[in-house]
Amino acid sequence: MRIGKVSLLLFLFALLNVPLFGAEKLPCLPKDDVILFQGDSITDGGRARTGNDYNHIMGQDYGYILAAELGEQYPERNLTFINRGISGNTVQNLAARWATDTLALKPNFLSILIGINDTLGRNTISAEAYEQTYDKLLSDTKAAMPDLKILLCEPFLLPVGKFKATYADNMVELKKRQETVARLAAKYHLPLVHLQKAFDDACQKAPPDHWSWDGVHPTYAGHGLIARCWLETVEQAWPDETPAGAATTEPSTRPADR
Numbered sequence: 704m705r706i707g708k709v710s711l712l713l714f715l716f717a718l719l720n721v722p723l724f725g726a727e728k729l730p731c732l733p734k735d736d737v738i739l740f741q742g743d744s745i746t747d748g749g750r751a752r753t754g755n756d757y758n759h760i761m762g763q764d765y766g767y768i769l770a771a772e773l774g775e776q777y778p779e780r781n782l783t784f785i786n787r788g789i790s791g792n793t794v795q796n797l798a799a800r801w802a803t804d805t806l807a808l809k810p811n812f813l814s815i816l817i818g819i820n821d822t823l824g825r826n827t828i829s830a831e832a833y834e835q836t837y838d839k840l841l842s843d844t845k846a847a848m849p850d851l852k853i854l855l856c857e858p859f860l861l862p863v864g865k866f867k868a869t870y871a872d873n874m875v876e877l878k879k880r881q882e883t884v885a886r887l888a889a890k891y892h893l894p895l896v897h898l899q900k901a902f903d904d905a906c907q908k909a910p911p912d913h914w915s916w917d918g919v920h921p922t923y924a925g926h927g928l929i930a931r932c933w934l935e936t937v938e939q940a941w942p943d944e945t946p947a948g949a950a951t952t953e954p955s956t957r958p959a960d961r
Contacts, residue, residue: 731941739810746788818858866918894940
């Protein structure tokens with residue numbers, strides 16, 4: 704009879720999705736952590752450059768969605784979210800402002816999404832230059848901040864607007880940068896958000912222009928998709944709670960489900 708009651712209790716905990724033994728979600732983002740989003744216009748989201756109104760300085764993007772959701776779910780953690788994405792940036796632009804816009808902010812968690820302007824923007828750079836610059840950026844960052852958790856996001860493109868007719872050719876070049884990000888994620892043992900596959904799969908449910916209004920910039924639905932994939936990747940990369948006094952720098956190698 705006692706075994707039956709225990710089984711019933713476990714069943715109810717599972718049914719209600721109640722964590723057992725004090726476990727909590729996203730233990731990799733503990734109290735007072737600073738989460739920094741870096742990238743181009745997709746991350747920028749039209750953010751305000753001055754002021755302290757969080758509704759404006761985070762922009763209208765996936766970072767804002769994540770800040771809103773996590774800020775509501777974990778108010779006791781006092782998490783701080785910072786957006787330093789700048790429209791039109793390439794990885795070389797990131798490198799030029801990295802000291803002031805990343806290292807000086809002393810984040811505990813860094814999310815990077817960069818690569819579409821390097822491929823299709825006004826100041827494109829070669830795939831080789833992209834990899835060399837990105838590699839040095841990560842190497843220097845890990846040397847300067849060894850305990851920093853870093854998440855890489857894959858650049859993506861959808862067949863919408865002016866990119867519809869040239870999509871296949873554009874993807875040939877973009878895939879070179881996507882492969883670079885995958886190599887760097889493996890080299891530095893960093894989790895990777897596979898956004899191209901996420902958007903490709905999403906386009907089986909709704910047309911591409913539901914997810915991006917011009918092929919590059921997401922709609923609100925597209926930003927919601929990025930936020931969901933971001934959270935799924937983070938939860939699977941850092942599933943365990945960090946012991947007191949220890950820093951978790953190496954993510955789990957278990958791939959994220961898609």
